[in-house]
Amino acid sequence: MLIVMHHSATSEQIERVIAEIEAMGLKAEPIPGSLRTAIGVLGNQGYVDDTTIRNLPGVRETIHVSKPYKLVSRDFHPQSTLVEVGGAVFGDGHPPVIIAGPCSIESEEQMLMAARQVSAAGAHMLRGGAFKPRTGPHSFQGLGVEGLKYLRQAGNAVGLPVVTEVMRIEQLPVVCEYADMLQIGARNMQNFDLLKEVGKTGYPVLLKRGMSATIEEFLAAAEYILAEGNDRVVLCERGIRTFERATRNTLDLSVVPLIREMSHLPIIVDPSHATGKRALVPIMGKAALVAGAHGLMIEVHPDPARALCDGAQSLDTDGFGALMAELQRLQAVL
Amino acid sequence: MLIVMHHSATSEQIERVIAEIEAMGLKAEPIPGSLRTAIGVLGNQGYVDDTTIRNLPGVRETIHVSKPYKLVSRDFHPQSTLVEVGGAVFGDGHPPVIIAGPCSIESEEQMLMAARQVSAAGAHMLRGGAFKPRTGPHSFQGLGVEGLKYLRQAGNAVGLPVVTEVMRIEQLPVVCEYADMLQIGARNMQNFDLLKEVGKTGYPVLLKRGMSATIEEFLAAAEYILAEGNDRVVLCERGIRTFERATRNTLDLSVVPLIREMSHLPIIVDPSHATGKRALVPIMGKAALVAGAHGLMIEVHPDPARALCDGAQSLDTDGFGALMAELQRLQAVL
Amino acid sequence: MLIVMHHSATSEQIERVIAEIEAMGLKAEPIPGSLRTAIGVLGNQGYVDDTTIRNLPGVRETIHVSKPYKLVSRDFHPQSTLVEVGGAVFGDGHPPVIIAGPCSIESEEQMLMAARQVSAAGAHMLRGGAFKPRTGPHSFQGLGVEGLKYLRQAGNAVGLPVVTEVMRIEQLPVVCEYADMLQIGARNMQNFDLLKEVGKTGYPVLLKRGMSATIEEFLAAAEYILAEGNDRVVLCERGIRTFERATRNTLDLSVVPLIREMSHLPIIVDPSHATGKRALVPIMGKAALVAGAHGLMIEVHPDPARALCDGAQSLDTDGFGALMAELQRLQAVL
Amino acid sequence: MLIVMHHSATSEQIERVIAEIEAMGLKAEPIPGSLRTAIGVLGNQGYVDDTTIRNLPGVRETIHVSKPYKLVSRDFHPQSTLVEVGGAVFGDGHPPVIIAGPCSIESEEQMLMAARQVSAAGAHMLRGGAFKPRTGPHSFQGLGVEGLKYLRQAGNAVGLPVVTEVMRIEQLPVVCEYADMLQIGARNMQNFDLLKEVGKTGYPVLLKRGMSATIEEFLAAAEYILAEGNDRVVLCERGIRTFERATRNTLDLSVVPLIREMSHLPIIVDPSHATGKRALVPIMGKAALVAGAHGLMIEVHPDPARALCDGAQSLDTDGFGALMAELQRLQAVL
Structure with a gap:
C-alpha cells in the first residue's frame, strides 16, 4: 500500500x-x-x-497494490480450476460448455420440449428460471417450486445436468434438491449473505457479473463464496450498463481474457442477456469463444414469440441448432 | 403503446x-x-x-407510453404523500428531515455518543448500520443484533426515531423489533423478494436508489412495496456509478425535482455515500435541499479517524453542527 | 413520429x-x-x-420512428458499400483488411522498420500518427509534416497504402498530399466542420467512434461525410468509456453486427486503443473478426518499450506475426 | 510516481x-x-x-502521485484566479455571473429582444450561438458571421459583454472581432489545436467540460490554454453522459466544490444543457450556486416554442425573471 x-x-x-x-x-x-x-x-x-x-x-x-481478494487470484493459485457439473467440465483444456434453455420455465411441456431440442442440438447443460426477478411487480414472476420439478424432470429425461437461479436464502434447500448448479443473478452479485450461504452448500455456483460491477468487485464477490470453502465457482459475463442502449447491455468481452489472467476460475459468457437481440446472440456467442470463454449460456425457446419472458433475445430451435454447428467448426481452429 | x-x-x-x-x-x-x-x-x-x-x-x-409503475406515479395520485416516522414527517410542506449517525454501529458507547451529539446539533432521526454489505469478505461486517440493541437504546436515550438497513428477509423480524424505519440499501434495490416482504410489514421504508438504476427502475422498485399495500416509502438518491471516479459516485441531484414531478413519494439525498469525501458532504447536502429534497442522510462519527467503515466520508461532531446551522439559514429562503 | x-x-x-x-x-x-x-x-x-x-x-x-440519418442507412441502400484504398478493399465479400503500424511516427528509421515488419507479416495497410492528440500539453505531440513524409516513404518502400489522422481543417491539404486514407479520431467524431471538409475531399475516410458516442450519433457523424457526396467511409469501433477502468476503454463488439444490419458502410475494430493492454490485443482482434469486422487496426512498434506513445498497447513484431498467422487460420472457418 | x-x-x-x-x-x-x-x-x-x-x-x-497538469493546479497557485470580462468578474469574492441568451442567434430582432429581456431581468452577460454543432447534418447550423454581428449589436444596445462559441481555428479572427469571451464547446474540449490557438489570443475563455471527460482530463484541457500564457479561463460543468437518459445529461454538481479545491480557476454551471428540461433549469441553477458555482449559463428565448434549437430547455422571459429574483434571495444567505 x-x-x-x-x-x-x-x-x-x-x-x-x-x-x-x-x-x-x-x-x-x-x-x-x-x-x-x-x-x-x-x-x-x-x-x-x-x-x-x-x-x-x-x-x-x-x-492499494494488493487487491481485496486473494483466494480467487491466480497470483496465489497459478493452476486453473476445473468445475465439474454432472459430467460437464468448465475450465482450461476442456471444450466449452454450452448451457441452453428457456429464460423461464412456463409449463411441463414447454420445459420438456426445450430440453429435447437443446439436447438434440448438442447442449451440455439445461437452464430454466423458476424464480424470476422482474423490474416491475406486474410481470410474470415464475412458477416457483413447480417449475423446479419440471426442470429436473426435463433434465433427467434427456440426461443433462441443470442450473437455475436462486434468489434468496430460503430458496436454497429446495433449489439444492432439484438443481445441479446454483445460479446467482446479476442483481444478487453483491447480496453477500446469499453468497455466503451458497458457499456453504458446496454446490457448483454460476456467478453472474453485476450490471455495474467492476472486475475487481466481481472477483471480490466470488471471494465470498471461496471464503466458505467452496471453489466450484464459474464466473459469467452478461453485459454491463453503459450509456449505449441500442443493445440491452454492453457485452464486455475483454473481461474474458483479463479475468483468465487474474483468476484461476473458469468464465463463461451469456450473449442473450448481454445483447437482448436474437440476431446478435449467435455472432457474439462465437466471438466469446474466440475471446477464451469456457462456455456459453444461451436462451432457447421452442416458440420465442410465445415466451413469457425475454422472447426477443431467445433463439428458436433451428437457430440454436445452426449455432451449435457453427461453434463446432469454430472450435476446430481454437 | x-x-x-x-x-x-x-x-x-x-x-x-x-x-x-x-x-x-x-x-x-x-x-x-x-x-x-x-x-x-x-x-x-x-x-x-x-x-x-x-x-x-x-x-x-x-x-411504451404508459410506465411500468402506477401506484407510485403522480398521474394517478396527484397529492403528495407524507411519511411519518416517530414524529418526523417526510414530504411537502414539512421541513427537511435530517437523519444522522455513524455508518456502522461499533459499540454501545460509540452509538450513544453519536446519538447525543447529532441530537444536540438538531438531527431528527438516528441512523446506524448493524448488518454491513462490504465489497470483500475480509472487512468488518457489522455487530448484527447486538448493534440493533445499541441503536435502539441510543435512540431512546435521546428521543429520536431510528432507521437501519435490513439486508435479508430473515432479519426482518428482529429489525422490526428494534427499528422505526427499514432501510433498503442500494445493492438490494432490485431484491424483489425483500421488497415484497418489507412491503408486507407496513413499516416505513427508506429505499435507496441502486447504483446503476434508472429513475424508471427506481420507481418500479418502489412499486413492489406499494403493491403490498404499504405506501410509507421514502426514496433516497445516493449517487450513481459513472465513468467519473474522482468522487465515490456521481450525485444525480436533478433526479430530485424530476421524481417530485413524476411521483407523490418523498425523496431525500445521501451526500455522504454519493461523494465519499467529507469536504463535499455539507456543500452537497445544502445543494440537495435547494434541489427540493425532503431530507438528508448524513454520516456522522464521533471520531472519523477511528471509524471502522467509511470514515473518509463521515463528518465529525463539529462539522455536523456547523452544517445544521447552515441548513437552518438556508431553509429561511426556501 | x-x-x-x-x-x-x-x-x-x-x-x-x-x-x-x-x-x-x-x-x-x-x-x-x-x-x-x-x-x-x-x-x-x-x-x-x-x-x-x-x-x-x-x-x-x-x-422518432425515423432516424437522424438516411444516407448511411441500409433501409435506403440495401447493398453493402465497398471502400477501396490502394488495392485494399473494405466490405462484404472481401477478406478483412489489416492496418498496422506505430501509434506515432517517431523517425524515418522507426517508420521504415515498422513498415517492413508489418508488410512482411502480411498487413494490407500502414498506419502512423504525425499529429497526436494528447491529454496533456506536456506530452510528445508528433512530428507533423515531417512525419507524414516518413510515412509516405515507408508506404512506398513496402508497397502499402497509408492512413493517418487529420486533426484540423488546415492540415487537410498536406495530409491529402501524403496519405491514401484520412483518419478522423474519436475526439473529432463530432467535429462537424472537419467532417464536412473531409467529405469534400472525396478521399476514403476512417471514422472512429467517439468515446461516448451512441451508435445513432456515430452513424449521424458519418452522415455528415456522405452528405458531401463522399461515401468512401469506413467506420471504426475503438471502445467506449464506461465505469470499468481495468481496460482503457470497453470494447463494444456487439456494435459490429448491429451496424452491419443498420448501415451499408464497412466497419472495422481497433483492439489496441479499446483495451490498452498488449496481451488482450490479439485475442480481441480475433473476436472482432468473428463478430463480423471488415478489418482491424493494430498498433505495432519495433520496440514497444521505447515507444513515445501507447507502447503498453503495441504489439512487437513477433507478436504481430503470430497474430497474422492466427487470423489466417480463423478466416478459414468464417 | x-x-x-x-x-x-x-x-x-x-x-x-x-x-x-x-x-x-x-x-x-x-x-x-x-x-x-x-x-x-x-x-x-x-x-x-x-x-x-x-x-x-x-x-x-x-x-501517478503528481497530476498531468500544473498551471491550473491550486497546489502551485493557491490564490484564486479572477477572470474579468467587460465588467463582469468570475471568481471568489464576487457575486455569481449570470450569462443568459438564446441557444442560437436566429435573427436581429430575436437577438435584440432576448438581450433586452435578459438585461432587464439582471443578467450580466449575453450569450448566443452563431456556429452550431448539430448531431445530424440536416438540422439548422447557425447564422455564422451574420449572427455574430447581431450578437454584438444586441450586447452593445443593452451594455452587456457577449460570449459565443468558436468551433474551429479559422473562425477565431472573426469571433475575436465580435465577442468578449470565447466559448469552447463540450465536443471540442479535447480539440487541442483549437485550445492552443485560443490560448494565444489572450481572450477570456469559457471552457465546457466534455460529455465524457473526467475531472483530470478537464483540468488537463485547461492546462493547454494556460500553457500558452493565457490564464483567463472559466471552467463550465454542463452535465456528463451516463446510463441515465431521463435527463439530457447527468449534472455532476459535486465537481464544483472539488474543482474549487483542486484548481484556482473559476467554475460555472450550465443547467440548461445538463438537464435539457425547462422545468429543472431554475432549481438546478440555484443548487449550483449553493454548490459554489461562480456563475450560471442559462438559455433564454423570447418564444421557446418557436426556438430553432433546444427550445425544450430554454426559459421564457418570465421564467428567467423569476429565477433571477430567486437567485437574489438565495445569495443573501450564501
Missing part, C-alpha cells in the same frame, strides 16, 4: 501516519517528493484494510 | 400484430408511414406487457 | 399540436388513450425536425 | 526499471512487499511521462 499525503501535510501528520502503520505491525517507508510525501507500507500479507489510515488528517489518498 | 414494424414487414405480419392486440381486448390503429408502418394500441388501462407482441415477426420495437 | 401529450393536456393544446403538424405539410392522427393522448405523424419522408412541436405546451415527449 | 512490478518480475527486470529511472535523472526507491515489489520515484518536479517505464518488461502498473 502507498499512502499519499497532502502537499500541505505537516511533519506531525506524517509521523502520526507512520506510527499508525507501525501499530499495525507493518513497516513504513517515507518517500519524500518535491511536492508531497508518500509513505510506502511494507510487510503486509495481502490486502490491508486502510480505513484507519485513510481517515487520518493530512492523508490525500491510499493506493 | 406504439408498435413500430420493420420497414420490410409484410402485410401478413402487420395483420398478425393487429390480431394479437385485439386478442388482448385492445384496439389497434395502424399508422402507415412512408418508410414503415407503426401501430398504435388503444384502450389499455396502464402499462401493457408487450412480451408477446415484441416477439412477433416483423416487429422492430415497441414504445 | 409519435407525439405523446401530458395526461393533463387540454384539448386546445392537442389541437394546436395537430395544427402545427398540418402546417408542416404532414398528417396528424390522434390516438386517444385511457390516460393520455398520443398523436401519430404521417406522411414524412425521413426524419422530422421536432423542435417546434417538442416545445409546444402540453407535449410530454416526441418519439 | 510509484511503479508496481508483477509478482513474478525477476530481479533483472526490477534493476532495469531502476536503471531507467536513474537515467531520467530521478531517484528510485525499491519497496519490496510480500507479494511484489514496488518502486518509488523521487526527485521529480511535477508529472513524469511514464511511457518508457510503463512499457518495460515486468511492470504491472505505474501510479
Whole structure:
C-alpha cells in the first residue's frame, strides 16, 4: 500500500501516519517528493484494510497494490480450476460448455420440449428460471417450486445436468434438491449473505457479473463464496450498463481474457442477456469463444414469440441448432 | 403503446400484430408511414406487457407510453404523500428531515455518543448500520443484533426515531423489533423478494436508489412495496456509478425535482455515500435541499479517524453542527 | 413520429399540436388513450425536425420512428458499400483488411522498420500518427509534416497504402498530399466542420467512434461525410468509456453486427486503443473478426518499450506475426 | 510516481526499471512487499511521462502521485484566479455571473429582444450561438458571421459583454472581432489545436467540460490554454453522459466544490444543457450556486416554442425573471 499525503501535510501528520502503520505491525517507508510525501507500507500479507489510515488528517489518498481478494487470484493459485457439473467440465483444456434453455420455465411441456431440442442440438447443460426477478411487480414472476420439478424432470429425461437461479436464502434447500448448479443473478452479485450461504452448500455456483460491477468487485464477490470453502465457482459475463442502449447491455468481452489472467476460475459468457437481440446472440456467442470463454449460456425457446419472458433475445430451435454447428467448426481452429 | 414494424414487414405480419392486440381486448390503429408502418394500441388501462407482441415477426420495437409503475406515479395520485416516522414527517410542506449517525454501529458507547451529539446539533432521526454489505469478505461486517440493541437504546436515550438497513428477509423480524424505519440499501434495490416482504410489514421504508438504476427502475422498485399495500416509502438518491471516479459516485441531484414531478413519494439525498469525501458532504447536502429534497442522510462519527467503515466520508461532531446551522439559514429562503 | 401529450393536456393544446403538424405539410392522427393522448405523424419522408412541436405546451415527449440519418442507412441502400484504398478493399465479400503500424511516427528509421515488419507479416495497410492528440500539453505531440513524409516513404518502400489522422481543417491539404486514407479520431467524431471538409475531399475516410458516442450519433457523424457526396467511409469501433477502468476503454463488439444490419458502410475494430493492454490485443482482434469486422487496426512498434506513445498497447513484431498467422487460420472457418 | 512490478518480475527486470529511472535523472526507491515489489520515484518536479517505464518488461502498473497538469493546479497557485470580462468578474469574492441568451442567434430582432429581456431581468452577460454543432447534418447550423454581428449589436444596445462559441481555428479572427469571451464547446474540449490557438489570443475563455471527460482530463484541457500564457479561463460543468437518459445529461454538481479545491480557476454551471428540461433549469441553477458555482449559463428565448434549437430547455422571459429574483434571495444567505 502507498499512502499519499497532502502537499500541505505537516511533519506531525506524517509521523502520526507512520506510527499508525507501525501499530499495525507493518513497516513504513517515507518517500519524500518535491511536492508531497508518500509513505510506502511494507510487510503486509495481502490486502490491508486502510480505513484507519485513510481517515487520518493530512492523508490525500491510499493506493492499494494488493487487491481485496486473494483466494480467487491466480497470483496465489497459478493452476486453473476445473468445475465439474454432472459430467460437464468448465475450465482450461476442456471444450466449452454450452448451457441452453428457456429464460423461464412456463409449463411441463414447454420445459420438456426445450430440453429435447437443446439436447438434440448438442447442449451440455439445461437452464430454466423458476424464480424470476422482474423490474416491475406486474410481470410474470415464475412458477416457483413447480417449475423446479419440471426442470429436473426435463433434465433427467434427456440426461443433462441443470442450473437455475436462486434468489434468496430460503430458496436454497429446495433449489439444492432439484438443481445441479446454483445460479446467482446479476442483481444478487453483491447480496453477500446469499453468497455466503451458497458457499456453504458446496454446490457448483454460476456467478453472474453485476450490471455495474467492476472486475475487481466481481472477483471480490466470488471471494465470498471461496471464503466458505467452496471453489466450484464459474464466473459469467452478461453485459454491463453503459450509456449505449441500442443493445440491452454492453457485452464486455475483454473481461474474458483479463479475468483468465487474474483468476484461476473458469468464465463463461451469456450473449442473450448481454445483447437482448436474437440476431446478435449467435455472432457474439462465437466471438466469446474466440475471446477464451469456457462456455456459453444461451436462451432457447421452442416458440420465442410465445415466451413469457425475454422472447426477443431467445433463439428458436433451428437457430440454436445452426449455432451449435457453427461453434463446432469454430472450435476446430481454437 | 406504439408498435413500430420493420420497414420490410409484410402485410401478413402487420395483420398478425393487429390480431394479437385485439386478442388482448385492445384496439389497434395502424399508422402507415412512408418508410414503415407503426401501430398504435388503444384502450389499455396502464402499462401493457408487450412480451408477446415484441416477439412477433416483423416487429422492430415497441414504445411504451404508459410506465411500468402506477401506484407510485403522480398521474394517478396527484397529492403528495407524507411519511411519518416517530414524529418526523417526510414530504411537502414539512421541513427537511435530517437523519444522522455513524455508518456502522461499533459499540454501545460509540452509538450513544453519536446519538447525543447529532441530537444536540438538531438531527431528527438516528441512523446506524448493524448488518454491513462490504465489497470483500475480509472487512468488518457489522455487530448484527447486538448493534440493533445499541441503536435502539441510543435512540431512546435521546428521543429520536431510528432507521437501519435490513439486508435479508430473515432479519426482518428482529429489525422490526428494534427499528422505526427499514432501510433498503442500494445493492438490494432490485431484491424483489425483500421488497415484497418489507412491503408486507407496513413499516416505513427508506429505499435507496441502486447504483446503476434508472429513475424508471427506481420507481418500479418502489412499486413492489406499494403493491403490498404499504405506501410509507421514502426514496433516497445516493449517487450513481459513472465513468467519473474522482468522487465515490456521481450525485444525480436533478433526479430530485424530476421524481417530485413524476411521483407523490418523498425523496431525500445521501451526500455522504454519493461523494465519499467529507469536504463535499455539507456543500452537497445544502445543494440537495435547494434541489427540493425532503431530507438528508448524513454520516456522522464521533471520531472519523477511528471509524471502522467509511470514515473518509463521515463528518465529525463539529462539522455536523456547523452544517445544521447552515441548513437552518438556508431553509429561511426556501 | 409519435407525439405523446401530458395526461393533463387540454384539448386546445392537442389541437394546436395537430395544427402545427398540418402546417408542416404532414398528417396528424390522434390516438386517444385511457390516460393520455398520443398523436401519430404521417406522411414524412425521413426524419422530422421536432423542435417546434417538442416545445409546444402540453407535449410530454416526441418519439422518432425515423432516424437522424438516411444516407448511411441500409433501409435506403440495401447493398453493402465497398471502400477501396490502394488495392485494399473494405466490405462484404472481401477478406478483412489489416492496418498496422506505430501509434506515432517517431523517425524515418522507426517508420521504415515498422513498415517492413508489418508488410512482411502480411498487413494490407500502414498506419502512423504525425499529429497526436494528447491529454496533456506536456506530452510528445508528433512530428507533423515531417512525419507524414516518413510515412509516405515507408508506404512506398513496402508497397502499402497509408492512413493517418487529420486533426484540423488546415492540415487537410498536406495530409491529402501524403496519405491514401484520412483518419478522423474519436475526439473529432463530432467535429462537424472537419467532417464536412473531409467529405469534400472525396478521399476514403476512417471514422472512429467517439468515446461516448451512441451508435445513432456515430452513424449521424458519418452522415455528415456522405452528405458531401463522399461515401468512401469506413467506420471504426475503438471502445467506449464506461465505469470499468481495468481496460482503457470497453470494447463494444456487439456494435459490429448491429451496424452491419443498420448501415451499408464497412466497419472495422481497433483492439489496441479499446483495451490498452498488449496481451488482450490479439485475442480481441480475433473476436472482432468473428463478430463480423471488415478489418482491424493494430498498433505495432519495433520496440514497444521505447515507444513515445501507447507502447503498453503495441504489439512487437513477433507478436504481430503470430497474430497474422492466427487470423489466417480463423478466416478459414468464417 | 510509484511503479508496481508483477509478482513474478525477476530481479533483472526490477534493476532495469531502476536503471531507467536513474537515467531520467530521478531517484528510485525499491519497496519490496510480500507479494511484489514496488518502486518509488523521487526527485521529480511535477508529472513524469511514464511511457518508457510503463512499457518495460515486468511492470504491472505505474501510479501517478503528481497530476498531468500544473498551471491550473491550486497546489502551485493557491490564490484564486479572477477572470474579468467587460465588467463582469468570475471568481471568489464576487457575486455569481449570470450569462443568459438564446441557444442560437436566429435573427436581429430575436437577438435584440432576448438581450433586452435578459438585461432587464439582471443578467450580466449575453450569450448566443452563431456556429452550431448539430448531431445530424440536416438540422439548422447557425447564422455564422451574420449572427455574430447581431450578437454584438444586441450586447452593445443593452451594455452587456457577449460570449459565443468558436468551433474551429479559422473562425477565431472573426469571433475575436465580435465577442468578449470565447466559448469552447463540450465536443471540442479535447480539440487541442483549437485550445492552443485560443490560448494565444489572450481572450477570456469559457471552457465546457466534455460529455465524457473526467475531472483530470478537464483540468488537463485547461492546462493547454494556460500553457500558452493565457490564464483567463472559466471552467463550465454542463452535465456528463451516463446510463441515465431521463435527463439530457447527468449534472455532476459535486465537481464544483472539488474543482474549487483542486484548481484556482473559476467554475460555472450550465443547467440548461445538463438537464435539457425547462422545468429543472431554475432549481438546478440555484443548487449550483449553493454548490459554489461562480456563475450560471442559462438559455433564454423570447418564444421557446418557436426556438430553432433546444427550445425544450430554454426559459421564457418570465421564467428567467423569476429565477433571477430567486437567485437574489438565495445569495443573501450564501
